[in-house]
Amino acid sequence: MDPDTVFVMGLFIAIFSVPSMVSAWSDGHVPRVASVVAILGGAMMVWAHSQKVGGYSFDEIPDLIVKVAGKFI
Template identity: 55%
Template structure:
């Protein structure tokens, strides 16, 4: 798997788990599934950063996102 794709999948997982965590805390439940998803997303992000020589900068992330989406949209 490409490190750009891994980075984007990890970031999407982390971002999508935030509402689940907020919902669980507001209802007084423990966010078990959201915690697992955020750990998995974080692991994907860390793996992507370590696999790309030089890593990623914050300025690069929108360009990487567009490149990854452009590969899958005909």
């Protein structure tokens, strides 16, 4: 997989782990699985950032999401 796809996948994995964390905290549980998933998403983004020359800027992320979504559609 190319770094762009891995970055976007990691971004969405990390974002979708947040509701699971909130749900676990509100139920009085420790969000173990959600924390592992968030770390996995962050690691995917860090790996993709290290593989692309110059990395990613915050301005590029919306265009990157559209570009990756366009590849799959």
